[in-house]
Amino acid sequence: MIEAPIIRSMVKQVLAIGIVAYLVILCAVFAMPHLPLANKQTFPPLLRAQMTIDHEREVFSKNGSEKKHLLLIGSSVVERGIDDDYLDTLMSKAQVPFFCTNSASGGSFANENIVTFRAMLEKGLQPNCVIYGTFFQEFNGNFLPHTDMTTPDTLRFKLKEKTVWNALRYGPSALSPILDASSLHIYLFSMNHAFRTVQYPNALQRLSFGENMYKRDSSYRFIPAYLDDLKAIYEICKERHIPFALFNTPVRPKIESVADLPYFHKREAYLYLEQFAKQENIPIWNFDMPGSFSDNEFLDTYHLNANGAHKMTQLLADKIAEWQKGIIEQDVVTGSADSIVREVKDSLVRTVFHF
Amino acid sequence: MIFNSLAFAIFLPVVLALYYFLPLKGQNRMLLVASLFFYAWWDWRFLGLLALTILIDFYASHAVYRATNHKVKKRWMLLSICSNVLVLMIFKYSNFFVQSFASVLSKFGFEVHTPILQLVLPIGISFYTFMSMAYVIDVYRGQLKPTTHLFDFALFVCYFPHLVAGPILRAPQLLPQLTHERRIKLEQIRDGIALILIGYVRKVVIADIISPMVAEAFSRMDSLGSGDLILRMYLFAIQLYGDFAGYSDIARGVSKLFGIELNLNFATPYLSQNITEFWRRWHISLSSWLRDYIYIPLGGNRKGKLRTYLNNFLTMLIGGLWHGANWTYVVWGGLNGIYLAIHKAYLDVTGKPAKPSNESIKWTLVTPFKVFFTFTLAAFAFIIFRSPNFPSAWHYISKMFSFQGGITQVGSSVFILPFVLLALVIDLTQYTGWGERFVARTPLWQRAIIFGTLFAVVLIAGADNSQPFIYYQF
Secondary structure (H helix, E strand, C coil): CCCHHHHHHHHHHHHHHHHHHHHHHHHHHHHCCCCCCCCCCCHHHHHHHHHHHHHHHHHHHHHCCCCEEEEEEECHHHHCCCCHHHHHHHHHHCCCCEEEEECCCCCCCHHHHHHHHHHHHHCCCCCCEEEEEECHHHHECCCCCCCCCCHHHHCCCCCCCCCHHHHHHHHHHHHHHHHCHHHHHHHHHHHCCHHHHCCCCCHHHHHHCCCCCCCCCCCCCECHHHHHHHHHHHHHHHHCCCCEEEEECCCCCCCCCHHHCCHHHHHHHHHHHHHHHHHHCCCEEECCCCCCCCHHHECCCCCECHHHHHHHHHHHHHHHHHHHCCCCCECCCCCCHHHHHHHHHHHHHHHHHHC | CCCCCHHHHHHHHHHHHHHHCCCHHHHHHHHHHHHHHHHHHHHHHHHHHHHHHHHHHHHHHHHHHHCCCHHHHHHHHHHHHHHHHHHHHHHHHHHHHHHHHHHHHHHCCCCCCCCCCCCCCCCCHHHHHHHHHHHHHHHHCCCCCCCCCHHHHHHHHHCHHHHCCCCCCCHHHHHHHHHCCCCCCHHHHHHHHHHHHHHHHHHHHHHHHHHHHHHHHHHCHHHCCHHHHHHHHHHHHHHHHHHHHHHHHHHHHHHHHCCCCCCCCCCCHHHCCCHHHHHHHCCHHHHHHHHHHHHHHHCCCCCCHHHHHHHHHHHHHHHHHHHCCCHHHHHHHHHHHHHHHHHHHHHHHHCCCCCCHHHHHCCCCCHHHHHHHHHHHHHHHHHHHHCCCHHHHHHHHHHHCCCCCCCCCHHHHHHHHHHHHHHHHHHHHHHHCHHHHHHHHCCHHHHHHHHHHHHHHHHHHHHCCCCCCHHHHC
8 A cells, every 4th residue: 555645746746747738738829829729630721721710800800891801712822822911902902892811721622622611611701702723733633732531531620719628628739730840831831921922942941832843743633523622612602692713823834844744634624614614604714824924933833932923913913803893704725735735845945945 | 558548548547546555465466457458458369378478487487496407497498498489489480480481492493482471460579578588597597586476477577567668677676576565655756757758758759750750761762862861860760769768768657656666778878989888778678688698698708709709799680680570680680799799809909998888977078979970880770770671771871872962851850950959958867867866856846847848748749649669569
């Protein structure tokens, strides 16, 4: 039998350590701005969702509901390709009463965006307008970054309120991404809007953008389910009478070889979007036109750098302004198969010059 | 059940609560049942194998002790050794030896289709067979009187803190603590809690956070530069140490809560000044086991210089094979044997005495270089230890020495730095004895702030990342 003072001492020590530990966790959860109560897997999309909700609440509390919320969703091509602060400025200049939130996050395609979009709406988000930015790999089943979002997984995608109880219960999981290199970089970059504003990323920042050059990603397999998820996002907007628009982001004209990129499928992917837009009579703006963007406006194959983002934001602002006048603009695929081949050839010639 | 699991977080308080309210006899019975439960949580079917080992060695030890004829004594001892080695051969090495034999035959043009036994490797088999076997050998050598209580012997073999990944304990150290009245001291509780926490920091915060970077280096080394591979060679050494020393700390800390002291298994090995000192400080319980039951019976250093070098080499070769049924472990052991033999030869040529580890605390300006050199030797050998096969190890080494590419992943490398520093700080507190003094002298509230913060980091790092201990596979 052990003596009572020893048991008392043990309980005291364990309790003291436990209390300090949970106080540290509580302080960390509440001190870190926009930290979602997520885990490592759900961290990047839920971080963006949390930032979006916090931003909307902040604007509404300052301005009431006189300003309307324009929500941008998509993957990293939107996250890095649209500067929402600059878009705000352009909207003000054009006297369009919108404040914009870029809620796109790296690796989030329609299958993931449908879940985060639902989670944001559940939490009371009130977008007055939704614009979805895609790129041609989004529907490619052979594209590596597609996360497998099966239905049971999506249940985990809930935005939990930051209460003391939730912070105690989910705090360790929520903070765990901070002890993971890639998630920490995402957090730091998102907090500082660095995905779009860092003009010349240094080695550390370049790494934080992630590895985007998928060398063996040469095959293309269209997966209708991914398009269905995009349609589901639209359906939600339609039910809630939220205007919806689509835009297609550009791909770098300089490519290393045709085998590295399913270049010929750009047209195929866009056609599906175009059909959908025509059928629903929604705007679709294609920024992936030959000559629209030059090599030096890209960070890598798919992502624009700060200059490119500035340009695409401007193009998008012009389109939105037109749309607000009631014009449904739909960029249709032009050119024959020959022109596509020529475009590819041109890009390869440029490659020779650049390397 | 693993130490970094929710099951263990429930298991330990329950066992402690029961233990504290029972008399000695009841405590031992309860600990035995708890240990078997702990083992069965992984796979109850192997309890039979554990029981068989215990029964054979218990009766063999008594037969050895009772026998008056030396030949009979030896026969019983050999029976114990053979039974333990047989268990290891069947469950751990059968496929390895059969396949190696078949590949040798195929080199001579004989194609043999070897059957592959689909056997699960019983967890902790290498640890408990070595403990049990050493017990019988100690009785044979007259160094130990066997216990008359089967349950005490069974508890000695399967006492849960050391059961699956050591330390490999000797009966003279552990058995008296199990059979005599135990009086848990306040200091044991205090030190036990501190050790458990430091163990979790080493495992969950250091080893598990470093682990993905190391895994990446060994799975896609072609896409990394030489600098990355060199860095990750050191990182694996830190990971392995954090993982295994972390386990040992948790085991020792948990055991202290039961009032039972387990031996130190790691004494800041990466602060060693030479490879001989390193092996005195790394996995001490295995190193001393190999010394007492392999190196000395082989002749130790009593049969001339060349034989000493050979004995060093052979002992380490066997030590390598003990780790796993793979040629990489054998080569790793052999390489360390070569290191030791070269160091011994160097000492012989220069006439320098082999310093006992406690004297090496005197540091000079040259010491950091010696320490770094020893660390590099150990880390280099661990490349072979970590590689799935020898060609892969060779590929890693040749890519590393191609000196092309540098460090390509600066971000991850910078990120990992605080964790490496944390590992160093923990080791320095152990090396200088500051850690022990801090725990002993600091009031509870100050300890609670430091340990509470560390515990918070453990909870955060472990929340979404539970990896088994590396040495569980051995």
